[in-house]
Amino acid sequence: MSSLAEKLTSIVSVHFRAAGLDESFGTVRMSDRPDLCQFQCNGALAAAKALKRPPREVAQDIADRLKAEPIFAKIDLAGPGFINLDVTDAALADHLAALVADEQLGVADKGAGKTIVLDYxxxxxxxxxxxxxxxxxxxxxxxxxxxxxxxxxxxxxxxxxxxxxxxxxxxxxxxxxxxxxxxxxxxxxxxxxxxxxxxxxxxxxxxxxxxxxxxxxxxxxxxxxxxxxxxxxxxxxxxxxxxxxxxxxxxxxxxxxxxxxxxxxxxxxxxxxxxxxxxxxxxxxxxxxxxxxxxxxxxxxxxxxxxxxxxxxxxxxxxxxxxxxxxxxxxxxxxxxxxxxxxxxxxxxxxxxxxxxxxxxxxxxxxxxxxxxxxxxxxxGTMNGTDGKPFKTREGGIMKLEDLIAMGLEKARARIAEAEIGRDMDADEVEDIAHKVAVAAIKFADLHNNRTADYVFDLDRMTRFEGKTGPYLLYQAVRIKSLLRKAAERGFAPSGNFVLHDPDRALAFVLADFPDAFEAGLRHDAPHHLCDYAWRLAQQFSGFYAACPILPEPDESLRASRLALCALTCRTLEKTLDLLGIGVPERM
RNA sequence: GCGCCCGUAGCUCAGUGGAUAGAGCGCUGCCCUCCGGAGGCAGAGGCCGCAGGUUCGAAUCCUGCCGGGCGCGCCA
CATH class of the missing domain: 3.40.50.620 (HUPs)
Incomplete structure (x- = not known):
């Protein structure tokens, strides 16, 4: 399996080749102008340069050929030669169903048969x-x-x-x-x-x-x-x-x-x-x-x-x-x-x-x-303190890893107590949650930076637990789990027949983008691409969640479709976090 | 001296040669009769270090400078 953008790339590439052009020009990616289209292909511009032909003409040629493809709901030309594409809801729904059925969430087995030794x-x-x-x-x-x-x-x-x-x-x-x-x-x-x-x-x-x-x-x-x-x-x-x-x-x-x-x-x-x-x-x-x-x-x-x-x-x-x-x-x-x-x-x-x-x-x-x-x-890169110099304790000594972990744990415990999360839990569960929160805070704060750059380690900042932090991501995942539990209690089952309105579609595109984010991370040995993705997914879900009441939804097919989106989001988010080495509790 | 990395919003950071450069924190407003508000929506805030060059198009590629960090034979 592949991402939706990869699927579109292979379709568009065929038409570039048919037009006598290199198929590498057919790269399709998620649009950076969602107001204009869902996906874009900029290859006609580069192809026109190589051919010394007017870019708009090349783009038109490709666009005409793409009209034969049923997957596209809309094919537009824009600017100097951008090809703007929308897919049909049917195609998007099929893709979502395939993702639900795929254990790999769309990620290809590119490393099959290969061995890597990692020294860390x-x-x-x-x-x-x-x-x-x-x-x-x-x-x-x-x-x-x-x-x-x-x-x-x-x-x-x-x-x-x-x-x-x-x-x-x-x-x-x-x-x-x-x-x-x-x-x-x-x-x-x-x-x-x-x-x-x-x-x-x-x-x-x-x-x-x-x-x-x-x-x-x-x-x-x-x-x-x-x-x-x-x-x-x-x-x-x-x-x-x-x-x-x-x-x-x-x-x-x-x-x-x-x-x-x-x-x-x-x-x-x-x-x-x-x-x-x-x-x-x-x-x-x-x-x-x-x-x-x-x-x-x-x-x-x-x-x-x-x-x-x-x-x-x-x-x-x-x-x-x-x-x-x-x-x-x-x-x-x-x-x-x-x-x-x-x-x-x-x-x-x-x-x-x-x-x-x-x-x-x-x-x-x-x-x-x-x-x-x-x-x-x-x-x-080097881990620096908030003063921009190599990280030290307040007294100027070397901070032991053990102490740093203990400090993160202490912050997590305090925050949990403050939010009264542990009211009806036993001490072991509270401690387990505190531990997961602390690990998420420390790891996400580190991994979300570009690997090669030095970065500022700010314990107070990362353990504030608001905004773009590990604990926020845990919170979103846990919220979905809670929702899914409640749905199950009421006998609501998710459905493979996706009903797509605007908020559903927006979330679906982010879900379909997971393999691309993963590939980018793997290609550069850079986990921060996955951090960025986890954040995008969690935010998109949060918007979706605020806009679309799910359990109260009276239309059964829409409710079932949205439950399926929630379940897929939960799986994708949890997998992304797992790839970062961050575990998610059942509740917090 | 030579080499490597970095310079993007007040701060911390994303950004695959493409359209109007993004996010979090902080700041200003809204939003709980509703599935978990550690939340959501909106707003203000930018000579992308500087100067050239390549290109239809540069934060991104090339050259030179300026700032910061690091490395360069008996530590690891």
């Missing part, structure tokens, strides 16, 4: 999660849902940072504080304790302290570097302690991402490719790609036609430790081997773009990445 989240082990991980998690998770819906096999990988210098910093800090721990006893023969020697909260304090100390004191940094190398080369005590650090951290990550309803298929990290690195580097040397440079081992990736400086990808530092470029490259190899993906998508901060350029080039040069596999860095 990327929290670092031992470091507290902060607001920076919010965007990576929720944008990546939304894209995963979108690819899945379009038929792809999707593999979402959290790709933790668990193998770098920060591990050595934490380990050496622990060694300084607790030299008596068996992990630091070189002749200890084990077994090491099963229980971690610290809690998640303690770990969150250790890393910042260690990091600060290393920055201030070169000797401490040297110890951290050394510990990193020893960890990577397999010192048993360090590996055992590292395991505890990872396990304790993962627990915290699961809590945070779980609260946000962000899902991962794989909980892998940089360390998972450690065993591949040796052989990979051997091959890279043998192939002539990897070279010694200034005491390090690198892959030069610069090209003669580069306009910018392109540093090489570093495989081994002078101290023998690997870097994240090394593990990223090895991870490409692992993913190719395990999943043979058509595409790997990295949802990582825009500031990493040079790094990914280096990794992608190295992967292409060395043939680690097959030629027909796409590698894309879908970067996102």
């Amino acid at each position: 989240g990327g929290p670092n082990v031992a470091k507290p999660m902060h607001v920076g991980h919010l965007r990576a998690g929720i944008i990546g998770d939304s894209l995963r849902r979108m690819y899945l819906f379009s038929g792809y096999r999707t593999i979402g990988d959290i790709h933790m940072g668990d193998w770098g210098l920060q591990m050595g910093q934490v380990i050496s800090e622990c060694a300084r504080r607790h030299p008596e721990w068996p992990y630091f006893d070189a002749i200890f023969s084990g077994p090491y304790p099963k229980e971690p020697p610290f809690t998640f909260e303690a770990l969150e304090e250790i890393y910042p302290t260690a990091s600060k100390a290393c920055k201030a004191d070169p000797a401490r940094m040297e110890l951290a570097r050394h510990a990193t190398v020893e960890l990577q080369s397999g010192r048993p005590g360090y590996r055992a302690l590292w395991r505890h650090i990872v396990d304790v951290s993962v627990e915290g990550m699961k809590k945070n991402f779980g609260a946000l309803n962000v899902f991962f298929d794989l909980w892998k990290g940089e360390s998972d490719v450690h065993d591949r690195i040796g052989p990979m580097v051997r091959d890279l040397r043998a192939g002539g790609w990897a070279l010694e440079s200034e005491g390090a081992l690198v892959i030069p990736v610069a090209r003669n036609d580069d306009k910018k400086e392109m540093p090489p990808l570093m495989l081994y530092k002078t101290d023998g430790a690997v870097m994240y470029g090394t593990t990223d490259l090895a991870t490409v190899a692992e993913r190719v081997e395990r999943y043979a993906p058509d595409r790997i998508l990295y949802v990582v901060d825009q500031r990493q773009s040079l790094h990914f350029e280096q990794v992608f080039r190295a992967a292409r040069l060395s043939r680690i990445a097959p030629e027909n596999m796409d590698l894309t860095h879908a970067g996102f």
Whole structure:
């Protein structure tokens, strides 16, 4: 199935071809002048340019041919050569019936048979999660849902940072504080304790302290570097302690991402490719790609036609430790081997773009990445505070993700109490609603921005719950659910025979537009197209709802038709929100 | 210095080379005997950073400038 505009496009394209013109000129889209027409085709203008013929003449030619198509109720020419189109109500009603019957709501299975690996989240082990991980998690998770819906096999990988210098910093800090721990006893023969020697909260304090100390004191940094190398080369005590650090951290990550309803298929990290690195580097040397440079081992990736400086990808530092470029490259190899993906998508901060350029080039040069596999860095902008500077707490510290979620929840609870929504509910349901409202507020506020742009994070604004917000969308969806419940109680059934008056038609066109909004989002790896669509649909419905009393409607066929529109709106809105990772409660 | 991203209403942001550039917040008016008012309807508010160019047509494409953010070999 397809959208209504796509259906019209294929019809009009045929007539462009019949007229001896390229069929790509036949693109039809929803009109941006609803006072003039429902759909428009501007292709005659572009075609006329290519042919050096008067545009009005080309448009007239196409319009004459379109008169043979029964789907059109009106075909007009306007301006320099716009073709304005209306469809018959019968055609619109048929399309609506097809949407009702289609589980995909008109979205085509374009990804059928294809595989995509999505790399998002990327929290670092031992470091507290902060607001920076919010965007990576929720944008990546939304894209995963979108690819899945379009038929792809999707593999979402959290790709933790668990193998770098920060591990050595934490380990050496622990060694300084607790030299008596068996992990630091070189002749200890084990077994090491099963229980971690610290809690998640303690770990969150250790890393910042260690990091600060290393920055201030070169000797401490040297110890951290050394510990990193020893960890990577397999010192048993360090590996055992590292395991505890990872396990304790993962627990915290699961809590945070779980609260946000962000899902991962794989909980892998940089360390998972450690065993591949040796052989990979051997091959890279043998192939002539990897070279010694200034005491390090690198892959030069610069090209003669580069306009910018392109540093090489570093495989081994002078101290023998690997870097994240090394593990990223090895991870490409692992993913190719395990999943043979058509595409790997990295949802990582825009500031990493040079790094990914280096990794992608190295992967292409060395043939680690097959030629027909796409590698894309879908970067996102920085989250700033209302002052336009990187987001901080009021005290100027780093806002932990956990605290941010708690603040959103608190606002949601307060708003629910104020509206007396929870009067006849038990505490669990109220808490569930508060949670869904908070998640909707946080996610929608983030996702509705253009992915690549920096954006201002304003907790007060997004939790006000009025206007273009996640909670407003939940409210609209819940209102429809309530209406449908009441209809069912009264024995009113929706009907597949659509009766279309002006408000019904206006809503129908927005419903028919869902696949186009979805395609736009998928094409640009940009969930904000879906946010925009959810908002348009909710607003259109709200206008419809205000203009058309449904349950009191005496005409049974009209009432049944409108109930069917409500049901389809509810499904479409809920699906759109689901693709954004936003769940809708039954009532609120 | 080189490179990337951004500049649209007071603020936060949408905008596929097409017709009259949109939304939310804020501001001004209306609208509950009615299915959930976290709502609806209407209004005011714009040299689309500046200057050129391409085009029948530019917020959109090209060039140059101005402002803001970020990145550029041993962190991730």
